[in-house]
Amino acid sequence: MIKQLQRRFTAHLDPLLISGLAALMLVSLVLIYSASGGSMDRMLGQFVNILVALAALWLVANMPLHYLIRSAVPIYILGMMLLIGVALFGEIQNGARRWLNLGVATIQPSELMKIAVPLMMAWYFERHEATLALKNYLVAALILAVPFALILRQPDLGTALLIGASGFYVLFLAGLSWRVILGLGLSALASAPFVWHALHEYQRQRILMLLDPSQDPLGKGYHTIQGMIAVGSGGLLGKGYMQGTQTQLEFLPEPTTDFIFAVNSEEFGLLGNLILLAIYLFIMWRGFIITANASTYFTRLMAGSITLTFFTYAFVNIGMVTGILPVVGVPLPLVSYGGTSMLTLALGLGMLMSIHSHKTLVQS
Amino acid sequence: MKHYKELKNHQREIYFFRLRLTLSLIFVVVLASILVARLVYLQIIRHSDFTTLADKNRISVVPIVPNRGLIQDRNGVVLAQNYSGYTLEISPAKVVNLEATIDSLATLVNITAKDRKRFKKIRTESQTSNSYPIRYRLNDAEVALFASQRFRFPGVEIKARLFREYPYRDKTAHLIGYVGRINDKDFAMLEKANLAENYRGSDYIGKIGIEQSYESELHGTTGFEQVEVDAAGRGVRVLSRTPPQPGNTLTLTIDVKLQEIAELAFGNLRGALVAIDPTNGEILAFVSKPGYDPNLFVDGIDTETWDALNNSLDTPLYNRALRGQYPPGSTIKPFMALAGLDANKRTPAYSINDPGYFTLPGSRHQFRDWKVGGHGRVDMFKSIVISCDIYYYGLAIDLGVDGMHDYLVKFGFGKKTGLDMDGESPGLVPSTAWKRKRYNQPWYPGDTVSVGIGQGYSLVTPLQLAYATAVLANDGIGYRPHLVKHAPLKTAYPSKTHEAPIDIQLQIKPEHLELVKRAMVAVTLPGGTAAIAGSGAGYSFAGKTGTSQVVGIKQGEKYVAKNVDERHRDHAWFIGFAPADKPRIALAVLAENTGTGGSVAAPIARKVIDYYLLGKVPHTAPPIKTKLEAAHD
Numbered sequence: 001m002i003k004q005l006q007r008r009f010t011a012h013l014d015p016l017l018i019s020g021l022a023a024l025m026l027v028s029l030v031l032i033y034s035a036s037g038g039s040m041d042r043m044l045g046q047f048v049n050i051l052v053a054l055a056a057l058w059l060v061a062n063m064p065l066h067y068l069i070r071s072a073v074p075i076y077i078l079g080m081m082l083l084i085g086v087a088l089f090g091e092i093q094n095g096a097r098r099w100l101n102l103g104v105a106t107i108q109p110s111e112l113m114k115i116a117v118p119l120m121m122a123w124y125f126e127r128h129e130a131t132l133a134l135k136n137y138l139v140a141a142l143i144l145a146v147p148f149a150l151i152l153r154q155p156d157l158g159t160a161l162l163i164g165a166s167g168f169y170v171l172f173l174a175g176l177s178w179r180v181i182l183g184l185g186l187s188a189l190a191s192a193p194f195v196w197h198a199l200h201e202y203q204r205q206r207i208l209m210l211l212d213p214s215q216d217p218l219g220k221g222y223h224t225i226q227g228m229i230a231v232g233s234g235g236l237l238g239k240g241y242m243q244g245t246q247t248q249l250e251f252l253p254e255p256t257t258d259f260i261f262a263v264n265s266e267e268f269g270l271l272g273n274l275i276l277l278a279i280y281l282f283i284m285w286r287g288f289i290i291t292a293n294a295s296t297y298f299t300r301l302m303a304g305s306i307t308l309t310f311f312t313y314a315f316v317n318i319g320m321v322t323g324i325l326p327v328v329g330v331p332l333p334l335v336s337y338g339g340t341s342m343l344t345l346a347l348g349l350g351m352l353m354s355i356h357s358h359k360t361l362v363q364s
Numbered sequence: 365m366k367h368y369k370e371l372k373n374h375q376r377e378i379y380f381f382r383l384r385l386t387l388s389l390i391f392v393v394v395l396a397s398i399l400v401a402r403l404v405y406l407q408i409i410r411h412s413d414f415t416t417l418a419d420k421n422r423i424s425v426v427p428i429v430p431n432r433g434l435i436q437d438r439n440g441v442v443l444a445q446n447y448s449g450y451t452l453e454i455s456p457a458k459v460v461n462l463e464a465t466i467d468s469l470a471t472l473v474n475i476t477a478k479d480r481k482r483f484k485k486i487r488t489e490s491q492t493s494n495s496y497p498i499r500y501r502l503n504d505a506e507v508a509l510f511a512s513q514r515f516r517f518p519g520v521e522i523k524a525r526l527f528r529e530y531p532y533r534d535k536t537a538h539l540i541g542y543v544g545r546i547n548d549k550d551f552a553m554l555e556k557a558n559l560a561e562n563y564r565g566s567d568y569i570g571k572i573g574i575e576q577s578y579e580s581e582l583h584g585t586t587g588f589e590q591v592e593v594d595a596a597g598r599g600v601r602v603l604s605r606t607p608p609q610p611g612n613t614l615t616l617t618i619d620v621k622l623q624e625i626a627e628l629a630f631g632n633l634r635g636a637l638v639a640i641d642p643t644n645g646e647i648l649a650f651v652s653k654p655g656y657d658p659n660l661f662v663d664g665i666d667t668e669t670w671d672a673l674n675n676s677l678d679t680p681l682y683n684r685a686l687r688g689q690y691p692p693g694s695t696i697k698p699f700m701a702l703a704g705l706d707a708n709k710r711t712p713a714y715s716i717n718d719p720g721y722f723t724l725p726g727s728r729h730q731f732r733d734w735k736v737g738g739h740g741r742v743d744m745f746k747s748i749v750i751s752c753d754i755y756y757y758g759l760a761i762d763l764g765v766d767g768m769h770d771y772l773v774k775f776g777f778g779k780k781t782g783l784d785m786d787g788e789s790p791g792l793v794p795s796t797a798w799k800r801k802r803y804n805q806p807w808y809p810g811d812t813v814s815v816g817i818g819q820g821y822s823l824v825t826p827l828q829l830a831y832a833t834a835v836l837a838n839d840g841i842g843y844r845p846h847l848v849k850h851a852p853l854k855t856a857y858p859s860k861t862h863e864a865p866i867d868i869q870l871q872i873k874p875e876h877l878e879l880v881k882r883a884m885v886a887v888t889l890p891g892g893t894a895a896i897a898g899s900g901a902g903y904s905f906a907g908k909t910g911t912s913q914v915v916g917i918k919q920g921e922k923y924v925a926k927n928v929d930e931r932h933r934d935h936a937w938f939i940g941f942a943p944a945d946k947p948r949i950a951l952a953v954l955a956e957n958t959g960t961g962g963s964v965a966a967p968i969a970r971k972v973i974d975y976y977l978l979g980k981v982p983h984t985a986p987p988i989k990t991k992l993e994a995a996h997d
Contacts, residue, residue: 232414
């Protein structure tokens with residue numbers, strides 16, 4: 001009886017994905033405890049975030065796929081409304097208009113769009129699967145472009161780029177012709193000066209800082225430099241748990257959130273980093289398997305986009321901490337402290353599991 | 365048919381999708397490889413660079429300032445010491461409104477207008493520091509009061525520091541000098557000398573006097589503490605500690621009791637006194653009057669007090685003993701006599717007739733003796749005892765200016781003695797070459813005449829004259845004069861030589877020396893120009909009076925002291941040594957604008973020698989003038 005219950009409970013949970021996920025969450029708790037100087041509060045807070053995220057994951061994983069398909073349009077429309085609401089009535093924090101005060105809670109609608117945009121695009125492609133033409137790609141691109149532009153205006157370059165990436169992955173997997181990709185790439189290069197012009201001053205500064213972090217070591221380059229110092233000084237085996245001087249003496253900025261990878265680098269060294277990367281690649285590999293075996297056009301696009309976006313998160317964060325990408329404020333997936341990003345990522349992984357476990361159901 | 369096509373499309377679609385997926389996989393692998401490469405670069409290849417940077421972040425090197433060495437006199441009496449006290453310091457960078465902060469601080473501790481002015485001055489003088497004192501020497505009540513209110517004053521701190529103090533104040537001012545806060549100029553000098561590292565954390569540096577000349581020995585070696593700090597700069601723990609090496613205690617050759625007696629003997633007179641042990645070059649007293657309170661300078665002097673000192677007509681900041689250059693006047697005569705004997709221009713028995721004036725052949729210009737009507741028959745012995753000018757006018761002409769020059773420089777005139785204190789003046793012994801070089805003019809016989817009695821172009825410092833007297837007293841052997849007896853060698857710096865080298869070794873015939881010394885003894889005996897000062901000495905007291913002209917006197921005019929503005933009156937000189945047969949002390953006394961050597965300068969010398977030889981402490985009484993002394997030029 002209990003066994004049966006247990007089976008029903010775990011039926012839709014992919015054991016491999018769950019173990020990768022659990023490994024990351026464990027790493028998260030371990031690192032946050034160290035990064036907060038041995039404070040239980042911060043770690044327990046993250047533990048609650050994990051529980052909430054796992055609950056959401058379980059729900060989504062157990063949700064039949066047609067719920068997911070049906071929810072695409074309403075979620076996207078809701079997200080767009082909220083984004084417009086932000087643009088009109090949003091609260092300004094740290095110079096960016098990203099938050100919407102709903103009276104009961106302050107939310108960041110751009111997080112919702114991380115799921116909503118690829119979902120909507122996949123839904124759209126599925127509907128026009130039989131008669132795909134260039135026109136459809138244009139419409140799909142528009143589905144992506146409008147929220148992308150709104151989020152970029154907030155301004156939130158990091159989130160905008162991630163949503164842009166997730167949308168692009170859908171377009172790419174949906175078979176966008178190489179000529180268009182090449183054309184887009186070239187026009188992106190050509191428009192770079194204009195984009196530079198359109199960027200906010202602080203965004204330009206971040207990019208400039210990336211090129212030469214030493215020019216303002218106590219100002220805007222400080223984060224990058226301190227991150228690189230933490231990573232580099234970690235060496236092969238690291239300084240030992242809770243022994244990282246950059247972390248423990250608070251030279252490292254944002255050690256529990258954006259720069260948590262530097263904590264791992266400093267205290268566990270290259271070896272620890274390779275293990276962490278291996279966990280991400282393991283999740284990737286599982287995601288690719290699920291994507292390859294997905295039964296419908298919609299699920300293939302969705303699974304592929306989720307998998308690739310998940311990796312993009314990790315790449316952008318690690319690239320930022322190690323100084324090859326500008327500091328754009330992207331958390332390390334499932335490791336950085338924070339409920340919202342954890343929840344969004346868990347929803348995505350839940351969908352992956354749902355896609356995998358409901359495959360036979362849909363086919364039959 | 366339609367069904368078939370759809371099926372085919374479906375398979376094609378899956379094929380294309382998997383192709384794209386494979387490309388994505390490659391994309392992921394490429395990105396992951398970039399990350400791994402970057403991590404290897406940072407964590408393996410550049411590991412040591414970043415480790416250095418991480419250590420630089422966390423390890424703060426905190427200097428531990430060494431205690432400055434004490435300065436004591438030859439008997440161990442402390443002349444410069446340290447005491448600990450509290451300062452109230454402000455870091456302007458951390459204070460929003462400086463004036464308002466000082467105003468509200470003034471409600472807690474006493475802050476005077478002088479304190480504010482000094483604070484401003486210190487700030488402008490030192491840009492390298494980031495915290496500046498507003499008040500020194502807080503008392504316990506003030507410390508407690510501020511401590512209870514300190515939350516109101518971010519950027520204001522109470523610091524415990526060691527302060528320099530000179531207990532003898534103006535009595536040793538020109539000898540010891542003082543330390544002062546390190547200003548930008550000092551800092552640049554330290555950087556140039558590669559010493560800036562050793563002065564990290566140090567606030568003070570010797571500015572003048574012994575404090576300056578022996579700075580490297582007194583300062584000591586700064587210690588360091590390696591402290592692990594967090595990003596906010598708070599110390600977390602001490603990693604290592606290198607203790608500081610305190611500065612050396614300097615023992616001076618000075619006898620401060622003798623110094624005090626000399627000081628007192630001057631009363632309100634301006635002048636200088638240098639007393640030397642002729643047997644080893646040790647300076648026993650080193651006085652320049654007036655003095656000043658060196659303690660004023662330690663904490664940064666305020667502008668008003670500084671202006672008052674600096675603009676005073678008495679020039680209290682001027683080290684007369686070291687830097688003052690005066691014509692030696694008649695004190696040069698014993699040396700001239702030796703020059704005459706040495707050059708065979710005079711014999712002891714040779715005598716002249718002194719009518720009271722001297723003329724050069726072919727000239728009507730009269731060089732007068734100080735005594736109207738002259739001294740009559742004068743031989744060498746008498747020429748010294750009664751200080752006959754006419755005798756030396758003739759001798760000067762016979763020796764010639766270069767003859768005098770060549771002999772006088774052997775006694776150390778005309779160049780620095782090499783005293784272990786910076787800033788010495790060289791004096792001047794004129795010569796034809798010098799005049800040609802200096803004025804591009806030939807030498808005139810008239811110039812020679814005045815040089816013969818120590819006037820004209822001749823210039824000496826009190827130190828030089830004391831040294832030359834010591835050389836004479838010690839039969840021609842001159843040990844380099846020095847102020848520091850010894851300093852135990854324990855600092856990292858090479859110590860200056862403390863064993864005085866013999867700088868002067870003159871071959872003077874004993875009979876010549878005997879004659880001159882005997883004459884100098886007679887100077888302080890009845891009939892001599894310093895008879896009153898010498899009366900009842902109880903030891904053989906050799907000396908020579910002198911007067912150096914401040915303004916020239918016209919032909920046919922008589923110098924009358926009371927008719928001359930005080931600061932244009934003649935300076936009084938006295939040189940002496942005792943006991944004459946085995947000299948233990950030689951000295952030179954200068955009293956500015958007071959008239960004659962015998963009445964003013966010689967009594968000061970007497971008091972000093974009385975104390976040094978007999979331990980006699982004088983009753984302070986004003987010097988009495990005798991007829992002879994009052995009349996002597």
